[in-house]
Amino acid sequence: MKSFARWLWDWTKSIAVALVVWFFLRTFLVEAFRIPSGSMEKTLLIGDFLFVNKLLYGAEVPLIHTRLPALREPRRGEILVFDSVEEVGLKVVKRLIGVPGDTLSMEAGQLYRNGQPVNEPWAIRSDPMANADPMQREQMRRWQSKYLVAGVDRGTYHPDLNNWGPIVVPADSFFMMGDNRDGSYDGRYWGFLPRLNVRGRPLLVYYSFDGTTYKPLPFFTSIRWGRIFTMPQ
Numbered sequence: 204m205k206s207f208a209r210w211l212w213d214w215t216k217s218i219a220v221a222l223v224v225w226f227f228l229r230t231f232l233v234e235a236f237r238i239p240s241g242s243m244e245k246t247l248l249i250g251d252f253l254f255v256n257k258l259l260y261g262a263e264v265p266l267i268h269t270r271l272p273a274l275r276e277p278r279r280g281e282i283l284v285f286d287s288v289e290e291v292g293l294k295v296v297k298r299l300i301g302v303p304g305d306t307l308s309m310e311a312g313q314l315y316r317n318g319q320p321v322n323e324p325w326a327i328r329s330d331p332m333a334n335a336d337p338m339q340r341e342q343m344r345r346w347q348s349k350y351l352v353a354g355v356d357r358g359t360y361h362p363d364l365n366n367w368g369p370i371v372v373p374a375d376s377f378f379m380m381g382d383n384r385d386g387s388y389d390g391r392y393w394g395f396l397p398r399l400n401v402r403g404r405p406l407l408v409y410y411s412f413d414g415t416t417y418k419p420l421p422f423f424t425s426i427r428w429g430r431i432f433t434m435p436q
């Protein structure tokens with residue numbers, strides 16, 4: 204009886220330690236994330252499962268809602284996972300396009316930063332003729348008008364999906380866009396991302412499968428082996 208009690212106690216301690224370690228890792232170091240949409244194609248695909256580095260930009264301490272010191276600040280061109288500015292509890296992944304003080308604009312689909320065209324090898328145009336509907340254009344106009352550079356007539360300003368700005372990124376904020384420019388609901392619509400919303404950076408793809416296939420059980424039959432253990436750039 205004593206040996207069984209000792210065995211049970213040892214197993215209980217082992218499980219408790221494992222749970223504490225798992226909680227620590229998930230809270231402060233890495234967290235799993237699944238790509239739910241095609242807004243970051245071809246960099247990230249629907250069906251990609253990621254590990255996200257939470258320590259890099261400062262992980263949040265539970266309950267007291269404070270952040271650990273960041274190892275460094277996010278940089279232009281990096282992919283970030285962040286809390287949605289519109290829906291509580293929703294995690295989103297996009298690419299960082301502009302940091303505080305940057306002047307951004309887009310003309311005929313070409314992105315400009317501080318007056319210079321930006322080379323974006325990751326960006327794709329799935330539908331170059333894509334356009335926002337009237338309600339979305341009004342949504343864009345309302346928030347962008349507040350951040351237009353001096354000299355732009357706000358009364359005649361009518362932005363669209365591929366033509367907008369120049370706008371200036373305010374302090375403690377970022378401007379985010381999806382790599383699939385014609386299929387991404389991003390900062391062009393909902394505005395700037397507060398720095399506090401940033402949760403981490405994708406570390407690697409640990410699993411991936413093609414959910415659009417007609418094969419049964421695609422989770423097992425349509426694994427994208429070439430994407431597993433790759434690092435999104």
